[in-house]
Amino acid sequence: MNGNGKGDSLAVLIDADNANPAIIEGLLAEVARFGVASVKRIYGDWTTPGLGKWKASLLEHSLQPIQQFAYTSGKNATDSAMIIDAMDLLYTGTFDGFCLVSSDSDFTRLAARLRESGKMVYGFGEQKTPRSLVAACDRFIYTEIFLQRDDSSAAAAEGHQGAITRRSSQELRQDAKLCNLFRQAIDAAAGDDGWANLGPVGSHITKQMPEFDPRNYGYSKLSELVEGIGLFTLRRDNTLLWIKNQRPEKRGG
Incomplete structure (x- = not known):
């Protein structure tokens, strides 16, 4: 398996439905510790109001939005699009590792498959992320560490956990x-x-x-x-x- 050298080429794939826009700066800074984000894609149905807060980050952080309509109510087509793209990128042989940004357990098998191919897998998600996805990654970083104190109330209002406090x-x-x-x-x-x-x-x-x-x-x-x-x-x-x-x-x- 490839090491986590700072010259490693990484593909950053973000599930916009399962990530908080407030984490983006901290997230990309963390990714830079592991390598170079050669690809930065973010998936979702950009016609819905719920992703409005993400739109401001797209140009600023050079995130490529991938449009995925919800074909059926209650079914998440975004997951499938992200998984297919990840496998396409894997087969190019260009990337040393993948950064999967989601708290959704549906990506557990994807993480395991990428590791089976010798790629480093860095997972990013909230502390509610199912253990199965956490364990499938080489490293898993809880995104609450990227929230500043003044982000805590906004995060809580959107159903996200707030910034982490120091344990005694x-x-x-x-x-x-x-x-x-x-x-x-x-x-x-x-x-x-x-x-x-x-x-x-x-x-x-x-x-x-x-x-x-x-x-x-x-x-x-x-x-x-x-x-x-x-x-x-x-x-x-x-x-x-x-x-x-x-x-x-x-x-x-």
Whole structure:
């Protein structure tokens, strides 16, 4: 499978019916961390009023709108159009990865199929996204992290979850799954002295939990999240950060 080098060519496919327009700037900035967005397409029935707020973003962010009429009431033709396009783009052999922007579980099989072809798949969706789609991606980023505080009320009014708030140390320690993931990742990456490089620890957790991201807990960096949990020892060695499975020693005072 291709790596996530910054020179990778990516196809960004957005389901306008299942994405919040307020996320677009943060979304594209995140995509740029993984590679170059060579294709940016957004799918929906652009004759409907519901997509009006997306229209302002089309020119500004060079998004190519793909028109898809709803042939039958209650059926989502947009999904089919997006899936067909994704497979057409796959067969060109041009792209190293795909960014699928939707909270719809209908794209689960598409994500799995793209990965079977050796492509990196980055999923973007709200925290309500079904587990099946999250697990089918190499990485899954919850789009609530792209919402600013002043976007929260507007997002809630449209049925979207608001911006994420920082979890306290007590809340983090009560998250048994999170703490166990850290312990297991440290054990897997540690040397004989018990110390593990923080970078590989984060990568190991992501392999086990594609949606893992410190920002989901309100912390901008992995090291800040570790310090917030308070159950592990961190030390800096020049530019490297190391982590160990023990509580940090309390400083006298």
